[in-house]
Amino acid sequence: MIKTGILTISDKGSRNERADGTGPAIQNSLDENIYAVEYYKIIPDEMDLICEELIHMCDDLKLDLILTNGGTGFSKRDVTPEATLKVIKRPTPGIPEAMRQMSLAITPKAMLSRAAAGIRDNTLIINLPGSPKGAVENLSFILPALPHGMEILKGTGGECAR
Numbered sequence: 258m259i260k261t262g263i264l265t266i267s268d269k270g271s272r273n274e275r276a277d278g279t280g281p282a283i284q285n286s287l288d289e290n291i292y293a294v295e296y297y298k299i300i301p302d303e304m305d306l307i308c309e310e311l312i313h314m315c316d317d318l319k320l321d322l323i324l325t326n327g328g329t330g331f332s333k334r335d336v337t338p339e340a341t342l343k344v345i346k347r348p349t350p351g352i353p354e355a356m357r358q359m360s361l362a363i364t365p366k367a368m369l370s371r372a373a374a375g376i377r378d379n380t381l382i383i384n385l386p387g388s389p390k391g392a393v394e395n396l397s398f399i400l401p402a403l404p405h406g407m408e409i410l411k412g413t414g415g416e417c418a419r
Contacts, residue, residue, distance in 0.1 A: 259407050261287065262296035262320040264310060266327040266337050267387065271301040279326045282389035286396050291404055296320060302328050307340035315344070315380040321407055323380060324396070327387035329372045337384050338373040345375030345382060352383055356395040363394065381410060 263283050269275040277299055284294050296318055300306050307328070314320050328337030342348070352374035360367030372384035372395075383399070385392040 258293040259291055259321045259404070260319070261292045261294045261322045261324065262314045262318065263294060263298075264307075264314065264323060264325045265297075265299040266302055266307060266325055267299060268301045268334065270299045270327075278389045279385075279387055279392050282393050283324055283326060283385065283396060286393050286400075292322070302332075302334040302336060304336045304340050304343075307337060308343050311340065311344045311377070311382060315377045315382070320380055321411060322403070323382045324385055325382065326385045326392045329370050329384050329386055331369060331371075335371070338371045341373045341375060341382050341384055345373075345377050348373070348375040349381065350374070352399055356385075356398055359398040360391070360395060376410065379410060381407065 263280045265277045265280040267275065267277065270277045280297055280299070287294065296314060298310065300310055311323065314323050325337055325341070328335045353370070353372040356372060357367050357370055360370070370386060372386070374381070374383040385395050
């Protein structure tokens, strides 16, 4: 099982001014036979809080996969990619590149995404859009490759395994 955390980054959501539709939509998109969602939280768009929460999820909870949603756009408050880049140790640029490329077939707005992805020790962090539709679409593009990547990261399979 891939121990998974979902982190919704939303000022209004964190103040209970808006229900989070994206976090649950992400969870519903994950195959329960592959992904075990062990942690879910909503926090505001604050750089320090995002960094602290990502580090906690990686270092303390030892999750395998963290899927963030929200904070990847052009707003001055959108700092999720910057926070992600601060805490990761190895970038995985192919993941957000693939999401943007495949999303462009659906909407030209996909080029406006600033999503990032990377690895901190044994945890993969991926930024998804804040809208339920955008998050689920982007996740669907990368889900086929994630179990293989997670096997390599966890050392349970990969390039030498047959």
